[in-house]
Amino acid sequence: TPAHLQIDLEQAPDRNNRLTLGQGKDACGRPVAIIHWRVTDVDHKRIADLTNLIFAQWNLRKASSGLPGLLPMPREFMKTVKLHDVYHPVGTTRLGIDREAVVDSNLGVRGVLNCSTLSTGLFPSAGSANPTLSLLCFAEVLKNRLRNLHRY
Structure with a gap:
């Protein structure tokens, strides 16, 4: 067989x-x-x-x-x-501290005020497993940052 x-x-x-x-x-x-x-x-x-x-x-x-x-x-x-x-788009939104990175370390879009991004595009590569659970780690970072921005 x-x-x-x-x-x-x-x-x-x-x-x-x-x-x-x-x-x-x-x-x-x-x-x-x-x-x-x-x-x-x-x-x-x-x-x-x-x-x-x-x-x-x-x-x-x-x-x-x-x-x-x-x-x-x-x-x-x-x-x-x-x-x-395997149809997991990654590496399309460069994350980094240098000026060439589209997204900064706080998940803010460089050059666009009050704009953040959260997607698997932030990963440099996908690995061999679905990236969605790892994306939740970035979601936690973004949630905390946004919460801290809007505290009175």
């Missing part, structure tokens, strides 16, 4: 993976976002290394468990497989 192994892992940071605004406009006259995203050679190597590690561990235990053996895919084949993301 064929089996499918799905591996979710964090991509290596890549400054070229980003969102920019294009010249085109949407139906409301706003600039259309352009997504620049690719899987790098570093990512392909990490996928292959992890796959080989999983298969090696599986095959070590197959004799005692009665499980069938697994054969890893050649790296050349791995590069032809269409990889997908």
Whole structure:
């Protein structure tokens, strides 16, 4: 029986993976976002290394468990497989203390008075798990900051 192994892992940071605004406009006259995203050679190597590690561990235990053996895919084949993301947009709202960061350490949008942001876009990368629970930590920070701003 064929089996499918799905591996979710964090991509290596890549400054070229980003969102920019294009010249085109949407139906409301706003600039259309352009997504620049690719899987790098570093990512392909990490996928292959992890796959080989999983298969090696599986095959070590197959004799005692009665499980069938697994054969890893050649790296050349791995590069032809269409990889997908898991649709958690992250890294689109740069957070930091330097002036190039869109969002400051208090989750305020730089250059816009009384504007804060809270989204998974604040994370530099997604990791290999859903980022929503980690986002709650940022929500707690923002809640405390807003509460302190509005105390009389």
